Amino acid sequence: MSGQAVTLADVALAAGVHPSTVSRVLSRPQLIGEPTRTAVHEAVARLGYVPNRAARQLAGGRVGSIGVLVPDITNPFFAQIVRAVQQGCRDAGQTMLLADTDQRADEELSGARALAGSVDGFVVCSPVADMKGWRSVVGDTPLVLVNRRANGISSVALDQRAIVELGVQHLRDLGHRTIGVVRGPTAYWSSRERDRVIRTLDGITVLGPVAPDFQAGIALAAELMASSVTGVLAFNDVQALGIMAGYRAAGRSVPHDLSVVGSDDIAAGAMSDPPLTTVTAPVQQLGVTALQLIEQLIAGGGATDEVSLPVSLTIRRTTKAAARGAGTHLARRGEPQ
C-alpha cells in the first residue's frame, strides 16, 4: 500500500527489459542504449520507483549515506556545519547519519564503530581521539577531518594563525599594549595550533587553558580584571560572552574596561549587548568543503587534501581604542611595536 512497494523488477517488467538493465540505467547510464534508457526512465517515473537503500548497500554498491560526528550539536558552530553538510547531502541524494559524541574520545570511536559499514564515508568534526584509534575503527572507509589535521588524512580547517593574528592585530591597531589571548583545551587541535602561533608573537599575555564555555568565561573575567590586560582575544564567542557577563556582574563594562574579541561569529554574538567583535569563520564553507572532500574520496580520487579556510574580522562594539594611560606600564617595558 505504501513504503517501498515498487521494486527494480517491477520497473523492468513495465519497461520490458531485464532488471539488471534497469539497474545499469540508474547507476551507469552510459552503458545502456538511448532508446532503452528513455523507456526505463519513463517506467521509473510512472511507477514512482525509489531504490531500496539496504538492498543497494548489501549488493556492494554505494550506501548513499555519509556519517557525521560532532562533539556537540547544541553548539551553534557545529550545528551550522551539520546543516551545510546535510543540505549538500540532500542535493546529492545522499542521507546523513549524525552522531553526537559529547566531546568524549570513547563516544567518538564507538559512534564511528556503530556507523562503520552503514556509510560511504565519515566527516568528523574536531575529533579528540587519537588517529590510531580512528584508523582502526574506520579501516579504509574514507574519512575527512574538520578542524583537525593529521598526516595522510584529508581535512579542512580554519586558518588558526590568521585567527590569532587578526584578533591581536585589531587590538594593537586600537592602541592596546597589554593583550591577552586565551588558550583552549589542549585536547583540541585548534588549541594546540593557536598555541604554536601565540608563541611566535611578542608581547602577548597568555591565559588559560580555559574551557570554551560561558561559565569558564565568567570565571576568567575575574582573572582578567586583576591583570593589566586591556584587550583580549577569547578562544571562541561563547567564552567571550562569558567574559562580558563576568565584567558586567562585577560592575565593569565592555568595551570600556576591556576590549573583547571573540572567534567563530555565532548568532548569539551579534545579538549580545554590546554586539561582539569577532573573528568570523566561514562555517558554512567548512561543511561544504568537507562534503566535497569526502565525495571526492568516495569517488576514488585518492589524493588526500588539506584545505585551509580564511577567516575575517567582524568589528562590532566590544572593542574600542585603548584609554590613554592604559597599558602604559607595559609599553614602557614591552615592545614598541
Add this chain to the structure above:
Amino acid sequence: MSGQAVTLADVALAAGVHPSTVSRVLSRPQLIGEPTRTAVHEAVARLGYVPNRAARQLAGGRVGSIGVLVPDITNPFFAQIVRAVQQGCRDAGQTMLLADTDQRADEELSGARALAGSVDGFVVCSPVADMKGWRSVVGDTPLVLVNRRANGISSVALDQRAIVELGVQHLRDLGHRTIGVVRGPTAYWSSRERDRVIRTLDGITVLGPVAPDFQAGIALAAELMASSVTGVLAFNDVQALGIMAGYRAAGRSVPHDLSVVGSDDIAAGAMSDPPLTTVTAPVQQLGVTALQLIEQLIAGGGATDEVSLPVSLTIRRTTKAAARGAGTHLARRGEPQ
C-alpha cells in the same frame, strides 16, 4: 582488512552452531538454550561482531534506525531535542538519521520520502506540511510529532496554554496592565494553539504574527514603543532578544521601559544582558519522550498517545514591577482584574 569483515556466519562457525541460531540469540534470546546462548555471546564478543544494518533491514527485520526531521538544526531549541534523541538512540543501539527541512513543507515531505524505508520510524519536529501529505509519504511507518498535534498520531508537545498563562500571569503579578502577547507564524501548530489560549484571556494586546527570529523582534520593538504595552510575552527567546536589541538601539531599556518574557529558555537567553526572564521548556524531555513514543510504536504498542509537557517560569532580569503610572489609562478603561 576491516570495515565489517566479520559476519554472522563467522560467529556461527566460531561458536559451532548454525547462523540462524546466532541470529536468534541476538534478536530473541529466550528461544535459545542457555549453554548455546553464552557460547554465542562469547564468540560475538571475541570476534567483535557488529550486525550489518543493510542485511538486517533487507531481511525484513528492524532497521535499527530512526529518522528525525527538524525545521532548523541551527535553532538551539531543536538542536537540544536532536541531542536528546540521539543520546537515547545511542543507548538503545540505534542510529539516527537527521534531515533539516529548512522549515519548508516540500522539504519536509521529500526528506521523509528519502528516508522512508530506511528507518523504523519518524520523529518530526514542528512540521508544517499537512497531515495528509505526511500520511501518504510515510505510509504505515510509525510516526511521532513533536510540538504539533494531529488526530490519531502520537505526539508530544509543550503545554501552550501554560506558556501563555505563566507569562501573562507573571507580568500581571508585577502590576502590568497593558500586556502584549506576540503571535507566531500561523503555519505552526504552537502558534495556532497559543492564539486559541489568548482569545480566552482578557485585556491582552495581541501582536503579530511576527516571525520567531531576531530581526523580526527588532522590528517589533518599534511597534511596541509606539504602543502602551508595558510588558510583553514574546513567541520565543530569540524574538525576545530581538525586542531587547530594538529597545537598546532606540536608547530605551529593558526592563525599565518594557518587561520582556521569552519562551523556550535557550542558552543565549541566560547569557544576554540583562538575562532573559522566560518560560522554560523541558526541551530535553521533549526529545526523550518522543523517542519513547516512537520506540513503543515500533515495538507494536499501537496506541497513539498525546503527551503534554509542563513548562515553568524562570525569572531573571528582563521583567520588573510596572511603574506607578504606567498602564493607568488602560486600567481605567480595562478590566479591573
Add this chain to the structure above:
DNA sequence: TCGATTCGTGCAAGCGTTTGCACGACGGTC
C-alpha cells in the same frame, strides 16, 4: 567479404540477515 572489435543486454551469483518450517531429543502421562 570475412575476422576482429565494440556495443547493448540478459543471466545468475551473490551480499548478510531473518524467519517459517521441519526434525530429533527429551520428559511426562496413561
Add this chain to the structure above:
DNA sequence: GACCGTCGTGCAAACGCTTGCACGAATCGA
C-alpha cells in the same frame, strides 16, 4: 512402554539490488 507435547536447533528461502560474465548483433578495417 508407546505416545504426545515441548523445546532447541538446523535448513533454506527470501529480501532488492549490483556486477562479472557471456552472448548475439552491429560495425569497422583490410
